[in-house]
Amino acid sequence: MQEVAIVGAAMVPFGRYPDQEAYQLGARAALDAMKDAGVGLNDIQIMSCGQLMATSGAGQRVLQQIGQTGIPVVNTANACATGSTALREGFMSIAAGMHDIALVVGQERMGTGLTYAGDESEGYVGSGTMPAVFAMAGMEHTSKYGTTIEQFAKVAVKAKKHAAGNPYAKYRDPVTLEEVLNSRMISYPNTQFMCCPNTDGAAALVLMSMEKARQYTTKPVRIAASVLTSDPWTERDLILVDVNTLTRNAAKEAYERAGIGPQDLSLVELHDCFATAELLHYDNLGLCGEGEAGRLIDDGETTIGGRIPVNASGGLLSKGHPLGATGVANVVEITWHLRGQAGARQVENAKVGLAHVIGIGSACTVHIMTN
Amino acid sequence: MTQQASQGDPAETGPRPIVPYLRLPDENGGDAYLVGKKCPECGAIYLDSRIGCAKCSFVGDLPEVRLGTEGSLHTWTIVHMSRPGVPVPFVAGIVDMKDGISVPANIEGVEPDPAKLKFGMPLRLVTDKAFTDAQGRDVIRYAFRPAG
Numbered sequence: 001m002q003e004v005a006i007v008g009a010a011m012v013p014f015g016r017y018p019d020q021e022a023y024q025l026g027a028r029a030a031l032d033a034m035k036d037a038g039v040g041l042n043d044i045q046i047m048s049c050g051q052l053m054a055t056s057g058a059g060q061r062v063l064q065q066i067g068q069t070g071i072p073v074v075n076t077a078n079a080c081a082t083g084s085t086a087l088r089e090g091f092m093s094i095a096a097g098m099h100d101i102a103l104v105v106g107q108e109r110m111g112t113g114l115t116y117a118g119d120e121s122e123g124y125v126g127s128g129t130m131p132a133v134f135a136m137a138g139m140e141h142t143s144k145y146g147t148t149i150e151q152f153a154k155v156a157v158k159a160k161k162h163a164a165g166n167p168y169a170k171y172r173d174p175v176t177l178e179e180v181l182n183s184r185m186i187s188y189p190n191t192q193f194m195c196c197p198n199t200d201g202a203a204a205l206v207l208m209s210m211e212k213a214r215q216y217t218t219k220p221v222r223i224a225a226s227v228l229t230s231d232p233w234t235e236r237d238l239i240l241v242d243v244n245t246l247t248r249n250a251a252k253e254a255y256e257r258a259g260i261g262p263q264d265l266s267l268v269e270l271h272d273c274f275a276t277a278e279l280l281h282y283d284n285l286g287l288c289g290e291g292e293a294g295r296l297i298d299d300g301e302t303t304i305g306g307r308i309p310v311n312a313s314g315g316l317l318s319k320g321h322p323l324g325a326t327g328v329a330n331v332v333e334i335t336w337h338l339r340g341q342a343g344a345r346q347v348e349n350a351k352v353g354l355a356h357v358i359g360i361g362s363a364c365t366v367h368i369m370t371n
Numbered sequence: 372m373t374q375q376a377s378q379g380d381p382a383e384t385g386p387r388p389i390v391p392y393l394r395l396p397d398e399n400g401g402d403a404y405l406v407g408k409k410c411p412e413c414g415a416i417y418l419d420s421r422i423g424c425a426k427c428s429f430v431g432d433l434p435e436v437r438l439g440t441e442g443s444l445h446t447w448t449i450v451h452m453s454r455p456g457v458p459v460p461f462v463a464g465i466v467d468m469k470d471g472i473s474v475p476a477n478i479e480g481v482e483p484d485p486a487k488l489k490f491g492m493p494l495r496l497v498t499d500k501a502f503t504d505a506q507g508r509d510v511i512r513y514a515f516r517p518a519g
């Protein structure tokens with residue numbers, strides 16, 4: 001396998017873009033990532049593009065905006081892991097030696113309101129809304145480990161504290177624990193501040209073989225592992241979505257491939273679609289001992305300045321979650337930290353970063369990057 | 372799991388189940404009950420229509436089994452936002468059935484108050500009318516209430 005490096009990274013600030021199409025947001029991110037890498041479209045040999053809610057040709061539409069060079073385009077749709085699956089496609093094409101320079105784009109425009117399982121049984125035979133599903137997964141954690149509602153709520157306080165330093169996040173105002181707990185209840189224990197908002201956005205990366213990368217930069221960010229898993233059969237998975245097992249499987253494989261352990265990580269961007277989810281993933285990614293996630297947030301270990309900062313970007317709770325863009329954007333964030341370009345939210349002396357995304361139904365990606 | 376749910380044959384009248392794995396009393400009476408598809412190889416039970424087993428990769432017919440009425444509360448949430456028109460708040464939960472399968476359900480007969488909900492609390496199956504559909508048919512759902 002060829003070593004794969006990130007040479008260009010960019011995103012458009014997550015927010016609302018009512019007058020632009022998703023592929024136009026993607027095109028802007030792609031142009032910025034290529035500029036960052038010092039390449040043009042004529043240098044790009046393959047493109048992969050993640051957009052979940054697209055008719056067809058999401059990536060081709062990006063090229064129709066900025067230059068049709070006739071390169072192969074792969075489009076991905078893989079739930080919330082749509083963008084990170086596109087990244088894995090680009091990674092594989094270079095790792096396999098098929099190409100030397102790849103463009104990866106993730107893009108999405110979101111609707112408004114609740115994401116729910118829209119059939120007539122909703123609300124009469126339990127609830128399949130995303131806030132409810134992740135609430136039940138969080139309550140399972142309280143049952144097993146004694147995690148408290150306040151500990152879940154602290155995730156939102158931390159997210160907003162971090163987001164204050166991130167101009168790419170839409171919601172940057174600080175909130176107190178009381179404000180989080182007293183905001184509108186969506187699905188107990190997830191209040192409004194504990195649910196990721198709907199935003200539009202796009203992000204892009206330029207990948208190169210390490211050999212090629214050294215012609216363009218003295219600071220290549222190496223992708224040490226790119227792993228994708230789906231649900232193995234587990235006891236209740238088809239009834240209560242199991243977000244844990246496939247994350248654990250992905251993390252284990254990624255650590256093995258990268259030859260590192262969780263103790264080596266400088267920072268983590270993980271899938272905090274809901275505040276309850278974040279604490280589950282502290283356990284799942286091995287950031288703490290089994291069941292110790294609540295203590296980790298209590299002790300401030302996952303706050304910037306702590307032992308293992310999580311979601312220095314402000315996370316999905318502050319950025320929102322444009323499905324196709326999310327998995328590319330969190331690798332962009334890690335890249336900036338590893339280059340020392342993350343501004344006010346910079347994690348000092350960052351050397352190794354992990355990016356995690358999970359999509360229900362199911363797909364989980366873990367990427368590990370080093371500088 | 373309700374993609375095969377009958378939305379109502381226009382020729383049919385009378386009550387219909389909200390999900391296909393709920394069976395209503397027929398002309399001979401009796402209680403409503405849940406059914407599952409049980410793998411003859413490993414015993415895993417499923418609520419949906421299938422051609423094989425996700426647990427052990429058995430391929431073939433999974434015979435239908437009648438599920439019991441007893442279960443316990445595995446996890447829960449109190450839902451304040453649902454599909455438009457659904458009364459809120461309500462308690463949604465995952466119920467572990469004694470048969471060895473879990474089912475989603477609303478939990479009735481308990482106030483939607485975190486202090487009143489206990490993990491593992493014993494529950495029993497009940498059925499009632501959820502709503503009347505556009506064709507005027509009563510749509511029947513199952514739920515669980517505290518046992519005893």
Ligand SMILES: [Zn+2]
Pocket residue numbers: 410411412413414415424425426427428429
């Ligand atoms: Zn089986």
